[in-house]
Amino acid sequence: MPGAPLLDVAALTVSFATDRGFVKAVNDVSFTVNEGEILSIVGESGSGKTVTLLSLLGLTDRRTTQVEGSVLFRGRRLLELKDREMRRIRGKEIALISQDPMTALTPVHTIGWQIVEQIRAHDPVSEPVARRRAIELLGEVGLPNPTEAFTRYPHQLSGGMRQRAVIAMALSCNPALLVADEPTTALDVTVQAQVLELLKRLRKDFGSAIILITHDMGVVAEVADRVLVMYAGRVVESGTTRQVFEDPWHPYTWGLLASIPPVHGERPARLTSIPGTPPTPTNLPPGCGFAPRCRLRFTPCDQPPPRQGEGDRRALCFISEDRRPAARATVLPQFGGAA
Ligand SMILES: Nc1ncnc2c1ncn2[C@@H]1O[C@H](COP(=O)(O)OP(=O)(O)O)[C@@H](O)[C@H]1O
Ligand SMILES: [Mg+2]
Numbered sequence: 001m002p003g004a005p006l007l008d009v010a011a012l013t014v015s016f017a018t019d020r021g022f023v024k025a026v027n028d029v030s031f032t033v034n035e036g037e038i039l040s041i042v043g044e045s046g047s048g049k050t051v052t053l054l055s056l057l058g059l060t061d062r063r064t065t066q067v068e069g070s071v072l073f074r075g076r077r078l079l080e081l082k083d084r085e086m087r088r089i090r091g092k093e094i095a096l097i098s099q100d101p102m103t104a105l106t107p108v109h110t111i112g113w114q115i116v117e118q119i120r121a122h123d124p125v126s127e128p129v130a131r132r133r134a135i136e137l138l139g140e141v142g143l144p145n146p147t148e149a150f151t152r153y154p155h156q157l158s159g160g161m162r163q164r165a166v167i168a169m170a171l172s173c174n175p176a177l178l179v180a181d182e183p184t185t186a187l188d189v190t191v192q193a194q195v196l197e198l199l200k201r202l203r204k205d206f207g208s209a210i211i212l213i214t215h216d217m218g219v220v221a222e223v224a225d226r227v228l229v230m231y232a233g234r235v236v237e238s239g240t241t242r243q244v245f246e247d248p249w250h251p252y253t254w255g256l257l258a259s260i261p262p263v264h265g266e267r268p269a270r271l272t273s274i275p276g277t278p279p280t281p282t283n284l285p286p287g288c289g290f291a292p293r294c295r296l297r298f299t300p301c302d303q304p305p306p307r308q309g310e311g312d313r314r315a316l317c318f319i320s321e322d323r324r325p326a327a328r329a330t331v332l333p334q335f336g337g338a339a
Contacts, residue, residue, distance in 0.1 A: 004075075005032035006177060006209050007056075012069035014048075014055045014233075016281065022066060023281035025051045027233040029069075032312070033177065038203055038210045040224035040241070042217060042256065046278045048233040049213045050099060053179055057096060058086040074176070092122040095170035097180040099213075104166045105154040111138070111165045112150030119172045137168040140205075141198060160191035167198065174206060181213045196223050217260045221245060226312065229253050232279050232289030237315040249308065249315035249324065252290045254331040288318070296327050 014026035026048045033039050041049045054060050056071045056078060071078040073094070078086065090096065098104055106114060115134035116127065125133075131150075138146035141164040154162055163183060170178055180199065184192040200223055202208055212223060220227055220241060227244045229237040229252060237250040248254055255274035276293040279285060285292055291301040300318045308315050319327050328335050 006035050006037075006074065007033040007211075008070075008072040009056060010070045010072075012052065012056065012067070012071065014051050014060065014068075015066040017064045017066075018282060020282060024284070025233050025281040026055065029228075029230075029233075029235050031228055031235065031238065033209050033211060035176070036203055036207050036209055037225050038199070038212060038223055039226050039228065040220040041211065041213045041228045041230055042215065042220050043230035044215055044256075044274075044278050046280065047230040049230055050181055051233075052230070053096070053181060053211070053213065057090055057094065057179070058083065059090075059096075088122075091118065091175075092173045093175055094177045094179060095173065095175040097166055097170050097178065097183050099181040099185070102154065102162075104169060105162065107154055109153070110150065111152050111154065111157070115150075115165075115169050115172050118169050122173045134168075134172065137172055138165065141165070141168045141171070142194065143168075160187055160194065163187060163191075163195055164198065167195070167202075171202065171206065171208070175208055177211070178202070178208045179211045179213075182215070183212070184214070184219065185216075192219075193222075199223060217256045221260075229256070232284055233281065234289060234316060235314070236290065236317070239309075239313045243313055248328070248332075250290075250317050251294045251296050251319070251327070251331065253315075254328055255293075258331055288316070295331065 010030045012026060012029040013024060015022040015024050029052055031039065041052065043049055055065070055067045058078060058081065060067060067079060069079070073089070112131070112134055115137065116130040119125065119130040119133055135146045135150050138149050143149040143161060143164055149157070149161070149165065157165060184195050187195060196219065199210055199212065203210055214220060224241045226240050227238065228235045229244070229250060231252045237244060237248065237253045244253060248257060259273045274293055279289060287302040288305045291297045294301065296319060298318070305316045305318050308317060325335070
């Protein structure tokens, strides 16, 4: 369908079987990803980001996990596909860079061998052709000496180089969608910036859409076109990166924004982080999931919050539009109190 999004996720809900029955780790999550777009999913650890991804890729354990909702990718309903069909899509049309880059690599084979295997698993090309393409890819992701890197084992590369090799492997089939789960978390700041640059270049050169998971609002600001802010299994705010940074609606987003160091001006003595920890699926509060940690909570917050906004610009919160600026200024003074 022309104009249809590449990926359309609607009312995705994921429940795990526990000894206290099923608990929801992801609840009513809806979003779209357009061709060539970078969407960031941001939230603290335990928000449900990884579970969201794994479930839409058919990678959750069917025996213990119940996945509801619909996931439409290029006209196919992914949640209804057989494992075999899903495997064909993963790695070829959708590539995953998982949270731990080492899980993507086998220690006992060279980087080159692994990329060649990956290419040939989806594309019946000869070994020399696959080899040439692998070396080309290693060069494209910025490995300084790709021919040599090809012959290296994972442990012989630095963390940043290894992450580039994993990205090269993910790109080897020219996926329409690249899903990257905290790809820079384990890297130092300089290398992190290089990997983010690389992701942006890939979108430009290969036209891949990217879902980038992170817990870092700084990363979002750097690369994303649109943002989903997740908390306690729900999307609490969504919008374009610009909307979310210039006019954030949800107190949780305010808290995340308050914890990134300012690029300009004086650094505060201490960055405010949000006190407390996120709930787990087994102890979700009855109303708004964020209420127990929210400085602005008031009586209605014991009930499920209403959805504000429309389309891709939304938030789940009781604070009405007219009260928002003053409330926000208590967390983010730089926004001022007036609308
Ligand atoms: N297989 C599982 N069984 C039960 N609970 C799980 C399982 N996988 C994840 N969870 C729980 O679901 C919540 C969301 O996890 P996750 O998606 O990994 O968070 P994030 O990636 O945002 O850090 C966490 O509280 C986690 O402990
Ligand atoms: Mg995760």
